[in-house]
Amino acid sequence: MDEKDISRAVIRRLPRYYRYLGELIEDGVERISSNELSARMHVTASQIRQDLNNFGGFGQQGYGYNVKYLHMEIAKILGLDRTHKMIIVGAGNLGQALANYVQFEKQSFKVIGLFDVNPVLKGLSVRGIEIRMIDQLESFVRENDVEIATLTLPKSKAMEMADRLVKCGIKAIWNFAHTDLDLTVPSSVIVENVHLSESLMRLSYNLSHYQKEHPQGGNTQ
Amino acid sequence: MDEKDISRAVIRRLPRYYRYLGELIEDGVERISSNELSARMHVTASQIRQDLNNFGGFGQQGYGYNVKYLHMEIAKILGLDRTHKMIIVGAGNLGQALANYVQFEKQSFKVIGLFDVNPVLKGLSVRGIEIRMIDQLESFVRENDVEIATLTLPKSKAMEMADRLVKCGIKAIWNFAHTDLDLTVPSSVIVENVHLSESLMRLSYNLSHYQKEHPQGGNTQ
DNA sequence: TAGATTGTTAATCGATTAACAATC
DNA sequence: TAGATTGTTAATCGATTAACAATC
Numbered sequence: 001m002d003e004k005d006i007s008r009a010v011i012r013r014l015p016r017y018y019r020y021l022g023e024l025i026e027d028g029v030e031r032i033s034s035n036e037l038s039a040r041m042h043v044t045a046s047q048i049r050q051d052l053n054n055f056g057g058f059g060q061q062g063y064g065y066n067v068k069y070l071h072m073e074i075a076k077i078l079g080l081d082r083t084h085k086m087i088i089v090g091a092g093n094l095g096q097a098l099a100n101y102v103q104f105e106k107q108s109f110k111v112i113g114l115f116d117v118n119p120v121l122k123g124l125s126v127r128g129i130e131i132r133m134i135d136q137l138e139s140f141v142r143e144n145d146v147e148i149a150t151l152t153l154p155k156s157k158a159m160e161m162a163d164r165l166v167k168c169g170i171k172a173i174w175n176f177a178h179t180d181l182d183l184t185v186p187s188s189v190i191v192e193n194v195h196l197s198e199s200l201m202r203l204s205y206n207l208s209h210y211q212k213e214h215p216q217g218g219n220t221q
Numbered sequence: 222m223d224e225k226d227i228s229r230a231v232i233r234r235l236p237r238y239y240r241y242l243g244e245l246i247e248d249g250v251e252r253i254s255s256n257e258l259s260a261r262m263h264v265t266a267s268q269i270r271q272d273l274n275n276f277g278g279f280g281q282q283g284y285g286y287n288v289k290y291l292h293m294e295i296a297k298i299l300g301l302d303r304t305h306k307m308i309i310v311g312a313g314n315l316g317q318a319l320a321n322y323v324q325f326e327k328q329s330f331k332v333i334g335l336f337d338v339n340p341v342l343k344g345l346s347v348r349g350i351e352i353r354m355i356d357q358l359e360s361f362v363r364e365n366d367v368e369i370a371t372l373t374l375p376k377s378k379a380m381e382m383a384d385r386l387v388k389c390g391i392k393a394i395w396n397f398a399h400t401d402l403d404l405t406v407p408s409s410v411i412v413e414n415v416h417l418s419e420s421l422m423r424l425s426y427n428l429s430h431y432q433k434e435h436p437q438g439g440n441t442q
Numbered sequence: 443t444a445g446a447t448t449g450t451t452a453a454t455c456g457a458t459t460a461a462c463a464a465t466c
Numbered sequence: 467t468a469g470a471t472t473g474t475t476a477a478t479c480g481a482t483t484a485a486c487a488a489t490c
Contacts, residue, residue, distance in 0.1 A: 015419035061448040061490045078422045079429035093318035100314045192424035198236035201299045203413035208300035282466045282472040
């Protein structure tokens with residue numbers, strides 16, 4: 001299972017396929033053709049088949065795709081077939097919001113710790129997850145084999161925390177601070193940036209430019 | 222100022238230029254060449270010049286770009302030169318987190334109302350913004366000329382709320398529910414989807430596939 | 443088997459990069 | 467003026483779409 005050179009564009013679409021297939025399962029749909037799926041998702045059937053065939057032949061000629069099977073295979077591709085231990089660094093509003101977000105757990109991301117510098121928060125819990133002080137960060141990460149750290153703290157502190165996390169062996173950083181961490185972290189550490197401001201600015205751009213006639217749907221993310 | 226046919230890819234990069242230019246201003250940098258900027262941002266100088274020239278010639282041969290001026294021009298392009306009134310529908314953790322997020326206001330997005338169905342929240346305030354019950358939604362939107370509605374509520378209720386918002390004249394929806402609203406809202410209404418799960422899944426993909434050697438940085442968002 | 447639909451190759455389209463003449 | 471760097475055209479690269487033979 002070592003696929004090489006899959007383009008960003010394809011990887012960006014995989015989670016969306018996964019979501020739509022999940023909905024089909026909920027609706028009790030057993031099989032689907034690339035054509036039907038393309039109509040639902042507003043992409044071309046050709047693109048669906050091309051995308052999937054980067055990873056293998058999951059369909060059957062004359063039949064289409066088995067929804068449950070394809071859903072499961074995409075889960076494997078995305079690494080959702082095993083649990084990822086996650087901590088959240090920064091237990092402010094956003095950090096707590098993410099900790100409360102049960103959906104992630106269904107997708108095999110398990111929040112096992114929350115960290116903050118603010119002593120007022122010490123000992124408090126969110127959804128049964130204790131808020132710890134930041135000085136316990138390193139020992140906690142090492143002892144619990146934490147794989148992913150979510151950074152929900154001010155830009156000014158994000159880089160310092162990233163450094164500390166890298167040093168104690170974190171494998172991936174999910175970054176909500178307004179900074180491109182990818183530029184300053186070793187390339188062995190995965191960084192996924194979420195720039196909410198940028199998303200809002202794109203909305204604003206479209207608001208100013210496409211007030212009347214605007215292009216067909218699709219996730220602008 | 223009616224530029225046509227600007228590609229998605231270009232628009233996606235604009236907010237990032239804007240952010241880097243903002244940092245340069247903070248650092249007291251007055252002018253910058255496409256070459257210097259390209260080194261900082263890890264994109265090609267050619268791409269920067271091409272991107273900007275979609276909107277006009279903001280530089281000067283032999284000199285480069287005036288940082289403040291370019292920053293201001295990109296603000297105009299993104300529609301950040303005027304205030305956008307925004308409400309947040311769903312005053313749970315995520316809704317409150319976003320309401321507390323002061324940064325948006327600097328970028329001209331002003332949260333003027335929070336809405337929820339939960340009577341427990343009635344009358345409470347977040348950063349001076351009152352939480353109102355959902356039955357006041359329509360009148361509030363109309364009376365206050367609300368432009369943007371942020372949806373931070375469960376998928377099951379998102380579509381219904383989107384419909385109500387569209388009916389009372391909302392211009393744009395910033396959608397955090399796990400649903401592609403763009404497919405079911407009139408094309409005159411701008412929709413920007415934020416799928417946090419999808420971001421986390423991309424992280425997970427990279428975690429499984431690029432543990433050792435992984436491609437050069439850049440915002441995978 | 444005949445019909446349907448995939449997997450895959452080829453054609454097209456669009457986006458990125460390179461090159462350079464224009465010009466500050 | 468000479469040097470630097472843009473704006474812009476041309477060349478390259480990659481991604482999307484179309485077409486169709488393979489096959490269930």
